[in-house]
Amino acid sequence: MTDPQSPLPLERARALPARYYAGDAMLAMEQASVFHRSWQLVAHQGQLAEPGDHVVEEVGGVPVLLVRGQDGVLRAFPNVCRHRAGPLALCNGKGARALHCRYHGWTYTLEGQLRSAPEMQGAADFDVGDIRLPPLRVHAWQGLVFVALHDDVPPFDEVYAGIAERIAPIDLAAMRFHRRDRYDIACNWKVYVDNFLEGYHLPHVHPGLSKVLDYRAYDTVLFPWHSLQHSPLRDSGDLYGEGDAFYYFVYPNIMLNIMPGRLQTNRILPLGPGRCRVEFDYYYAQDDAALARTANDQAFSDEVQAEDIAICEAVQKGLASGFYEAGRLCPKRESGVWHFHNLLRAAYGDA
Missing domain, CATH: 3.90.380.10 (Naphthalene 1,2-dioxygenase Alpha Subunit; Chain A, domain 1)
Incomplete structure (x- = not known):
């Protein structure tokens, strides 16, 4: 057979x-x-036009957060706090100044760097500067925004090659x-x-x-x-x-x-x-x-x-x-x- x-x-x-x-x-x-x-379509650029604009999505069961940084760069992260897996955002939004975990209040910059962790002074060898959100791959094309969870996806330009032309x-x-x-x-x-x-x-x-x-x-x-x-x-x-x-x-x-x-x-x-x-x-x-x-x-x-x-x-x-x-x-x-x-x-x- x-x-x-x-x-x-x-x-x-x-x-x-x-x-x-x-x-x-x-x-x-x-x-x-x-x-x-694979590259997954998650948003359109109109949703992420200004710093602090963000979109909450899910890719293959993984919660994902896209955000426009203060530097104008579009980034994507797992929507998962590094403390105990709480969500950094619950819905789409505009003009956020930071990312605040909805569980225990840990706060990250729009670029993914941990900025504050309430009441953690007693934790030995704990430094907020050592903790960052892991970046995901993100690509904007023809007004659409895509995310990839892993590095071993085909190059985006190969996947969409020739369509615009x-x-x-x-x-x-x-x-x-x-x-x-x-x-x-x-x-x-x-x-x-x-x-x-x-x-x-x-x-x-x-x-x-x-x-x-x-x-x-x-x-x-x-x-x-x-x-x-x-x-x-x-x-x-x-x-x-x-x-x-x-x-x-x-x-x-x-x-x-x-x-x-x-x-x-x-x-x-x-x-x-x-x-x-x-x-x-x-x-x-x-x-x-x-x-x-x-x-x-x-x-x-x-x-x-x-x-x-x-x-x-x-x-x-x-x-x-x-x-x-x-x-x-x-x-x-x-x-x-x-x-x-x-x-x-x-x-x-x-x-």
């Missing part, structure tokens, strides 16, 4: 077996081998945040990613979306750490305008849906073996044409998302049925799924 962790050529490939979509042990392994060892003249950095939608879905996080990565289901699941995308010209291009699904837009003037649709997936859980004058980012966050949360952030160019389309865009996106939720939850039930064996992939339409599964296989092998 072929080892399911050994990648096969696309023409012979099968999907991942059902057991990879279930179980607490599987998810724990993925948190460590996939989410802890491919979508030109669309300028993502010039777009402004508009709103966030959240959906909690009864499926494994990979089911949602798999679904995003192929247009094979478009004619069967998304009748409305199929009218504005050219299925015959719909193609997928693979890169080392991301994939692109591309289609010309048709008859979508009131919805997206004229141009092209770029659907980027960046391993392991980030999606960039780019249309003329509009960016939608998706973060896929596991909530358990059979549950995930999808966060949609919408950004728009600040011209009249793009802003005029926001209402239609929201209604249409809600329709497409409802269709995706229904099919993903049905697939999760199928995977859990005991009657599914890993099926063959369609070489013409499912190369993005094959690419994602191979990246996962490599991470599982390393683990």
Whole structure:
């Protein structure tokens, strides 16, 4: 029998077996081998514009704090006090002068240096100058902010290589945040990613979306750490305008849906073996044409998302049925799924 962790050529490939979509042990392994060892989208730069602005997030189960220092530098730390693991912040905020542990009041500078520790005078050989928050890797790109928990992640510029150049003249950095939608879905996080990565289901699941995308010209291009699904837009003037649709997936859980004058980012966050949360952030160019389309865009996106939720939850039930064996992939339409599964296989092998 072929080892399911050994990648096969696309023409012979099968999907991942059902057991990879279930179980607490599987998810724990993925948190460590996939989410802890990849660049994770955590904020947009508008949230961190001035010194003391900070964002509280979570990456692979690890609480994370991003903060703009007094020196203007953007930094990230575990949101964990060095005393007894209390939180340094409980929510996003603006203009903080220092980081105060909410448990026992230890205070750090915005640069992570411990400044004061109440009532610790009796502790032998204790010096606040010896204690700093461990820095995490942080990177800003096209107005978005990313964090990596470990040093052994691929270089950021390799992961996102070529995206800004491919979508030109669309300028993502010039777009402004508009709103966030959240959906909690009864499926494994990979089911949602798999679904995003192929247009094979478009004619069967998304009748409305199929009218504005050219299925015959719909193609997928693979890169080392991301994939692109591309289609010309048709008859979508009131919805997206004229141009092209770029659907980027960046391993392991980030999606960039780019249309003329509009960016939608998706973060896929596991909530358990059979549950995930999808966060949609919408950004728009600040011209009249793009802003005029926001209402239609929201209604249409809600329709497409409802269709995706229904099919993903049905697939999760199928995977859990005991009657599914890993099926063959369609070489013409499912190369993005094959690419994602191979990246996962490599991470599982390393683990």
